[in-house]
Amino acid sequence: MMETDNKKFSFAADLKAYNISENAISLDENAKQIGLLLNQIKIGDSKLAMDNLASIKDAVAESQNATPLNKVNEYVKLGEHMQFLVMELSQTENLKYLKQMAVCYLDIAKLSEDDRVKNLSFAVADRLIGDDTCEKAAKVK
């Protein structure tokens, strides 16, 4: 019974791996863009932001040479650290780059067709959209 289940799992994994490998070039490019945009972010002296930024860079680098299924795991890591980074950095000067990173991450989520990445990308995007709304509201006041 166990053996049968493993075999069936492999079909789902194979199919997922195929979807990822089909979009590997675009996924890698989007991840690279995130890596480049990270260089524009000003983190000041926040240790937490610095750690998250380094983790994102690691995840981007790892995702480039990873197997399709490991790529998704790296994107999940990337998303989680991005989420923390977005929460940590709320300065207006970073917002532009964070938004661009979020757009790239949305593209990654769309191409990878993975629910974990999708949920993380929505969380990051929604957070930034929410920040923007707050910012606009503050300006109106």
Add this chain to the structure above:
Amino acid sequence: MSYFVWLNFVIVFLFGILWGVLELVINYELKYVGSFNRKYKRAKEEHDDVVLDKEESAVGYVFLYLLLNGFISALAFYSLKFFSKEPVLEIDSIEVSNLIIAGFGGVVVLRSSIFSIQLNGRNVDVGLISIVQALLDKIEKKIKHNIAANRICEIYEIMKDIDYEAAKEELPSLCIRYIDGFSEKDSKDLINAIKEINGSISNINKCMQLGREIARYCDVEILKRAIKKLPVLKEGKERKVAGQGDAQAKDEFETRKEKLLVR
């Protein structure tokens, strides 16, 4: 001429025929020997676009093959009597041993070749086997055509309302969950086959190809029942018909991107 002469020849003739039937039953799906089966004929009446120009029937070739088997066995029995210098017309009992020898002898002779020659890079056997092989090839070809024709109709009926994009992942994963012997190699083969179904071909074509690929591993009945239990495969198509399908799926990503890129 006694009654036993006829009886012996009939028995050895039937022996040859029985051997031929056994061979066909083991090697081919005999339900497709006739022209298209009833299911196909019904589908043919309903869908003129999926029929072949003419009906393919292997019945004639099957009869010929069986008669040849029977005839050769009878000939072998006659030869046995003739060469042992026993009068053929004076048989007064059922000669079981001679019948068995003649029956098997006929079968062996019919499938034997004297020598083989090289023709266009392939070996061609010279002997009665070449006649048998030609007949079997004809039967096989006709049966394969009938199977294909039936399959097209069967798969069309099952897949006609399905949305390929919705089905390509859900349908194989559900169907194979009910196949105990599904191996890792099968999984990879199926993925590769699904990869091939691409390009600008129509939805129904893609669906029929998908159905065919899945049906290689599971019974068509499983496919049919899986689809019945997954109405979402049809809903996908209905959403598209209503003009909301793709847009709705993209919305979540695109609206967020638009909001992020505003300003």
